[in-house]
Amino acid sequence: MGRKPTGRPTSFDIAYAAGVSQPTVSRALRGDRSVSEQTRQKIQQIARDLNYTVDKNASSLRSQRSNTIALLFFEDPTPDESMINPFFLAMLGSITRACADRGLDLLISFQRMEDDWHVKYQDSHRADGLILLGYGDYTTYTPKLEKLVAQGTHFARWGSVSLDSSGATVGTDNVDAGRKVGEHLVGIGKRDIAFLGEADETCPEFLGRYTGLCKVVEDAGLPAPPRFDAITTEEAGYAAAKALLSSGGTCDAIFAASDLIAIGAMRAIAEAGKRVPNDIAVVGFDDIPAASLTTPPLTTVTQDVKGAGETLVEALLAQIDEREVKPRKLPGELVIRGSTTQN
Amino acid sequence: MGRKPTGRPTSFDIAYAAGVSQPTVSRALRGDRSVSEQTRQKIQQIARDLNYTVDKNASSLRSQRSNTIALLFFEDPTPDESMINPFFLAMLGSITRACADRGLDLLISFQRMEDDWHVKYQDSHRADGLILLGYGDYTTYTPKLEKLVAQGTHFARWGSVSLDSSGATVGTDNVDAGRKVGEHLVGIGKRDIAFLGEADETCPEFLGRYTGLCKVVEDAGLPAPPRFDAITTEEAGYAAAKALLSSGGTCDAIFAASDLIAIGAMRAIAEAGKRVPNDIAVVGFDDIPAASLTTPPLTTVTQDVKGAGETLVEALLAQIDEREVKPRKLPGELVIRGSTTQN
DNA sequence: CTGAAAGCGCTTACAG
DNA sequence: CTGAAAGCGCTTACAG
Numbered sequence: 001m002g003r004k005p006t007g008r009p010t011s012f013d014i015a016y017a018a019g020v021s022q023p024t025v026s027r028a029l030r031g032d033r034s035v036s037e038q039t040r041q042k043i044q045q046i047a048r049d050l051n052y053t054v055d056k057n058a059s060s061l062r063s064q065r066s067n068t069i070a071l072l073f074f075e076d077p078t079p080d081e082s083m084i085n086p087f088f089l090a091m092l093g094s095i096t097r098a099c100a101d102r103g104l105d106l107l108i109s110f111q112r113m114e115d116d117w118h119v120k121y122q123d124s125h126r127a128d129g130l131i132l133l134g135y136g137d138y139t140t141y142t143p144k145l146e147k148l149v150a151q152g153t154h155f156a157r158w159g160s161v162s163l164d165s166s167g168a169t170v171g172t173d174n175v176d177a178g179r180k181v182g183e184h185l186v187g188i189g190k191r192d193i194a195f196l197g198e199a200d201e202t203c204p205e206f207l208g209r210y211t212g213l214c215k216v217v218e219d220a221g222l223p224a225p226p227r228f229d230a231i232t233t234e235e236a237g238y239a240a241a242k243a244l245l246s247s248g249g250t251c252d253a254i255f256a257a258s259d260l261i262a263i264g265a266m267r268a269i270a271e272a273g274k275r276v277p278n279d280i281a282v283v284g285f286d287d288i289p290a291a292s293l294t295t296p297p298l299t300t301v302t303q304d305v306k307g308a309g310e311t312l313v314e315a316l317l318a319q320i321d322e323r324e325v326k327p328r329k330l331p332g333e334l335v336i337r338g339s340t341t342q343n
Numbered sequence: 344m345g346r347k348p349t350g351r352p353t354s355f356d357i358a359y360a361a362g363v364s365q366p367t368v369s370r371a372l373r374g375d376r377s378v379s380e381q382t383r384q385k386i387q388q389i390a391r392d393l394n395y396t397v398d399k400n401a402s403s404l405r406s407q408r409s410n411t412i413a414l415l416f417f418e419d420p421t422p423d424e425s426m427i428n429p430f431f432l433a434m435l436g437s438i439t440r441a442c443a444d445r446g447l448d449l450l451i452s453f454q455r456m457e458d459d460w461h462v463k464y465q466d467s468h469r470a471d472g473l474i475l476l477g478y479g480d481y482t483t484y485t486p487k488l489e490k491l492v493a494q495g496t497h498f499a500r501w502g503s504v505s506l507d508s509s510g511a512t513v514g515t516d517n518v519d520a521g522r523k524v525g526e527h528l529v530g531i532g533k534r535d536i537a538f539l540g541e542a543d544e545t546c547p548e549f550l551g552r553y554t555g556l557c558k559v560v561e562d563a564g565l566p567a568p569p570r571f572d573a574i575t576t577e578e579a580g581y582a583a584a585k586a587l588l589s590s591g592g593t594c595d596a597i598f599a600a601s602d603l604i605a606i607g608a609m610r611a612i613a614e615a616g617k618r619v620p621n622d623i624a625v626v627g628f629d630d631i632p633a634a635s636l637t638t639p640p641l642t643t644v645t646q647d648v649k650g651a652g653e654t655l656v657e658a659l660l661a662q663i664d665e666r667e668v669k670p671r672k673l674p675g676e677l678v679i680r681g682s683t684t685q686n
Numbered sequence: 687c688t689g690a691a692a693g694c695g696c697t698t699a700c701a702g
Numbered sequence: 703c704t705g706a707a708a709g710c711g712c713t714t715a716c717a718g
Contacts, residue, residue, distance in 0.1 A: 010711060021689045026713060036687060053467045057404040058711035061694050066400065068450075086632065089432050096453055105469060107411075108451050110439055124396045125695095126448060263636065289429065293606065295638040353695060364705045369697060379703060401695035404710050468711095687718105694713085701705085 009050045017046050029054060056105075060125070068105040069316060070127035071095060074112070074134035074141070085232055085260065086288040087303070088133050091158065094309025095131060102313065129154035129316045137202045156316040158308060160204035161327045168315040169327040172303045174205050177332030178212020181255050181283050181301065184334055186220050188341065190253035190281055193217060195225045196240045196265055197232075197257025206257040209285060213255055226251075230261050237264025245272045252280060253340075259284035259291045259300055266294060266339070281340040285332075296338030304330040352393045360389050372397060399448075403468070411448040412659060413470035414438060417455070417477035417484070428575055428603065429631040430646070431476050434501065437652025438474060445656065472497035472659045480545045499659035501651060503547030504670045511658040512670045515646045517548050520675030521555020524598050524626050524644065527677055529563050531684065533596035533624055536560060538568045539583045539608055540575075540600025549600040552628060556598055569594075573604050580607025588615045595623060596683075602627035602634045602643055609637060609682070624683040628675075639681030647673045 011029075015022040020039060028035045028043035035043075046052075060066040073088060092108070099106045107127055111134075121127040130148070132155055134141075148155055156168035185193055197203070199210035210227065217225055226249065230240035237256055244251065245268060254269075256262035262284030266276055274280050276296055284291060284300040291298040311328050318325045354372075358365040363382060371378045371386035378386075389395075403409040416431060435451070442449045450470055454477075464470040473491070475498055477484075491498055499511035528536055540546070542553035553570065560568055569592065573583035580599060587594065588611060597612075599605035605627030612623055619625050619639055627634060627643040634641040654671050661668045 012711085022711090023690085023713075024688060026711095027688090030713090034687060039687085055404070055711050056467045056469045057400045057409065058694090059713070061398070061400040061404055061696085062711080062713045064694075086429075086432075092435075093453070096451060100452065105450055106452070107448055108439060109443065109449070110436070124399045126399045290633045290636050293633050293636050355695085365695090366697075366706085367704060369695095370704090373697090377703060382703085398695050401710090402697070404712085405695080405697045407710075689717085691716090692714090695710105697710085698708090700707090702703105 009052045010055070011052075014043060014047050014050065014052055017050065018043050064125070066105075066126060066128055067103065068107060068127045069099055069129055069131060069313070070107040070109065070121040071131045071133065072121075073108070073110045074132065075110070085258075085286075086290065087258075087286040087305075090288075090305045091133055091308060094305045095312060096309075098309040098313040102317070104313070129156070129320050131155065131312050131316060132157040132159075138204055139202050154316060154320045156312045156319065156325075158312060160208060161329050168312075168319050168325045170308060170311045170315055171205065171327075171329060172301075172308075172332045173329040174208030174332070175212040175215075176329075177285070177301045177334075178209035178214075178255075179216050180212075180332070180334045181209070181285075182213040182216030184299070184336065184340065185253045185255065185281060185283065186216060186222070188281065191222055192251045193222070193225045193253040193255060194244055194249075194251040195227045195255050195257070196230050196237060196244070196261050197227070198229045199227050199257070203257075209255070209257055225255070230257070230264075232258045232260050234260050234264035234267075237261030238268050239264070241265035241268035245269070245274075253282070254280055255283045257285055259286045259288045259298060262298055262300070262339075263290065263294060266298075277338065277340050277342060283340060287335055291335075292337065294339070299337045299340040300335050301332040302335050303332050352395045353398070354395075357386060357390050357393065357395055360393070361386050407468070409448075409469060409471055410446060411450060411470045412442055412472055412474060412656070413450040413452065413464040414474045414476065415464075416451070416453045417475065418453070428601075428629075429633070430601075430629040430648075433631075433648045434476055434651060437648045438655060439652075441652040441656040445660070447656070472499070472663050474498065474655050474659060475500040475502075481547055482545050497659060497663045499655045499662065499668075501655060503551060504672050511655075511662050511668045513651060513654045513658060514548065514670075514672060515644075515651075515675045516672040517551025517675070518555040518558075519672075520628070520644045520677075521552035521557075521598075522559050523555075523675070523677045524552070524628075525556040525559030527642070527679065527683065528596045528598065528624060528626065529559060529565070531624065534565055535594045536565070536568045536596040536598060537587055537592075537594040538570045538598050538600070539573050539580060539587070539604050540570075541572045542570050542600070546600075552598070552600055568598070573600070573607075575601045575603050577603050577607035577610075580604030581611050582607070584608035584611035588612070588617075596625070597623055598626045600628055602629045602631045602641060605641055605643070605682075606633065606637060609641075620681065620683050620685060626683060630678055635680065637682070642680045642683040643678055644675040645678050646675050 011022050011025045014025045025043055028040040096106055159169060159171050161169050161171040195210050195213060197206040199207045213225055228240040228244050230236035254265055256265050262282050266282055269276055269280055276282050284298045287300045287302040291300050307330050315325050354365050354368045358368045368386055371383040439449055502512060502514050504512050504514040538553050538556060540549040542550045556568055571583040571587050573579035597608055599608050605625050609619055609625055612619055617623050627641045630643045630645040634643050650673050658668050
């Protein structure tokens, strides 16, 4: 045979071998129902024998659809430019799997907040849509989102669901999760709970967690939880706890807006000569792998990472197909460990 | 203006606006030196104004080059199917950055050992080459590699450099790193060192680390380090240490082939009522984020993750361009923490 | 159920 | 330095 002396076979080679036209090969290989069962079988067999695969570039160019999704991590530039939040890494895994299950390819890219996200993938037709994952200042983030919407770019994002009704947003029910944490802490007899994390408009997710905590505390007739700002790093958690402990105020529990913050806080607590959980109970958020390795192990909130990946991909696909997309809240689950209960 | 009523502009639109031919636009935008400076400037300005980007599918189809690399993680299927080794996640970050610096897109995919890697990307022309990252049984891995070579697929891999002279392999100098660990342990007076990890042909990297350790121990006239098999998981490390401690044998130091193994081992040591580092010193490998969080913090070996990403991408690019590629060894750095020294 | 024709948006010889 | 022509390998109306 060997119609083409070099390179990989094309649909014309398959067509020649099967004695049909090239468009029929294209149809058969995509499982088009209009091709007769017999012809389809034959063509698929030959394609297999010749080790043929459809050229994605040609197919995407013609059909104007790439079956590819681009995953953009964005983050504030960090001084050490290293640490990605482990939680997002877990998300990456679940999104990868969700894409693979649907035959989608996944492009990935780390973006700085300053960058022009939209241009890169959608405009160059590499991807049918974008999934946005990240943390960082929400106030600089929002205008970019609006630009994406204005451009008609398809995207789904992970984040705070409440503040944003613009379609494909998926996130943990942070208020509910904050409530669960509050109930647990109040339930074990804590009365004086502090919150560590930037709970304002720059970070609506943290704000939700704080809000949930406040509700429970208020209902129990306890003093409102003081807040100490911290971004999602161990260093920030350490500094915030330092500030809390040296402010002269007392507290018998800390709810940190993330595990990274909680881990930093535990270091500060140890340095201050206090004990976890007896003097101060500590709760984190995310359930990163390191959370079970601290001393004592960290009580935290597990987010539904697997469900998140599935839901994000589904939401994006729905948007691409112009189906209706509603924001989705996923439940967070409290995981109780030694940092809030002695054993 | 508005030549096309709908959709994004093409190079024809730019050509029309600039009063030149379409091929000239193509040349100007790629910075072809043959286009006059003036024309080039003008075209680039117009392209910017019209928010034009080159259609990657068309350009890849025509040029038969995609400027895209596919990163394949492969792993033995794990029961919980969750945990990716944190070390490879760090590698992902550095490879992403190295690709971005060179204007390459990055496709990512997790593969099971059983899968047919080669077909997926190279054959469908999505990627110019593959980077292979992973762990798992090397003996099932090698035949796949050979198949890739036979197919003329371009790839670079992270792994054991010594056993494999086939081009684009990059890895830590495991023997040297093992030696550093051995010297440290012998230097602090340990005499009876055990190795935890599958140090045979199924995992040449672990074997290298063991070999380095053995050399030092032998030179010091100490008994050869016993080996206890463990794959790279916490559970396996726990089980291996259990086996070691209950074998009735004594040991005053453990070199674990990975941090995950070391963390599991420390748990087993604590359960056996022994203290780290006084009764048993522990050293890991990889310096994952969790390594500094254990009690005591884990002495380990840092691999040059940043250099690894750069080197892998460079090696792959060289291979694609048919330039000569030599295997590259990167140094590992010992990081001494509390698990081998009291303070 | 199948085929002939057109065309997706580029890049690349080939001319001049 | 620039243009006219061809063609990368598919998918999609359109006919029959």
